[in-house]
Amino acid sequence: MAKVILLSGSPRANSNTVDVLNICAEEIKKNGVDAEVLSLRGKRISSCIACNKCVEKGNCVLNDGLEEIINSLREADGFIPAAPVYFGTARGDIMSALQRIGKVSRGTDKFLSWMVGGPIAVARRGGQTLTLQEMTMFFPINEMIIVGSDYWNMVFALEEGTTDQDSEGLNTIRLFGENVAKLINKLKE
Numbered sequence: 001m002a003k004v005i006l007l008s009g010s011p012r013a014n015s016n017t018v019d020v021l022n023i024c025a026e027e028i029k030k031n032g033v034d035a036e037v038l039s040l041r042g043k044r045i046s047s048c049i050a051c052n053k054c055v056e057k058g059n060c061v062l063n064d065g066l067e068e069i070i071n072s073l074r075e076a077d078g079f080i081p082a083a084p085v086y087f088g089t090a091r092g093d094i095m096s097a098l099q100r101i102g103k104v105s106r107g108t109d110k111f112l113s114w115m116v117g118g119p120i121a122v123a124r125r126g127g128q129t130l131t132l133q134e135m136t137m138f139f140p141i142n143e144m145i146i147v148g149s150d151y152w153n154m155v156f157a158l159e160e161g162t163t164d165q166d167s168e169g170l171n172t173i174r175l176f177g178e179n180v181a182k183l184i185n186k187l188k189e
């Protein structure tokens with residue numbers, strides 16, 4: 001069965017970003033594609049150190065837990081990274097993760113190629129569009145396919161567990177999840 005990996009870049013226990021990804025995952029599953037939500041919570045993700053060892057070793061040699069996430073992505077057909085907005089841009093760890101994931105893919109067997117997905121941003125009030133633009137850069141350079149919805153993939157929430165106050169944002173995410181699954185199903189036909 002085709003599968004989508006959804007990756008949260010939030011450090012919080014009751015993360016809004018994870019809540020949004022769970023809703024997205026539910027919609028993907030409803031449309032016949034498996035989905036798994038992973039999180040960077042509890043990890044300290046380093047930035048790429050340009051050692052190029054991934055080319056010879058086949059995976060990132062930095063020992064901070066990203067290797068397992070990369071292994072999960074190798075088996076996946078879709079990828080949806082999501083970030084809380086910090087000071088108008090994506091939280092640093094998710095960008096470090098994306099840069100290393102991209103480096104390993106490009107340095108090895110290009111496992112990201114033709115993977116379907118797109119980014120999601122969660123914030124109290126401002127910076128979602130720039131965060132989405134920042135994260136979007138990861139997709140086309142890795143031969144990935146970005147899927148749309150009826151608005152940009154952003155949800156407004158501040159305190160933990162408050163995403164339900166942004167019903168429009170959640171509906172955008174539901175439609176995005178549905179479209180991701182539908183495109184993956186089409187590609188598998």
Ligand SMILES: Cc1cc2nc3c(=O)[nH]c(=O)nc-3n(C[C@H](O)[C@H](O)[C@H](O)COP(=O)(O)O)c2cc1C
Pocket residue numbers: 010011012014015016017018084085086087088089122123124125126127157158159160
């Ligand atoms: C260091 C820090 C910076 C933040 N900067 C912004 C910001 O620029 N714009 C905004 O709207 N919200 C900002 N927030 C609020 C978070 O984006 C918001 O609480 C979001 O729901 C967090 O998602 P999470 O629960 O998944 O971690 C910031 C929060 C923190 C901790």
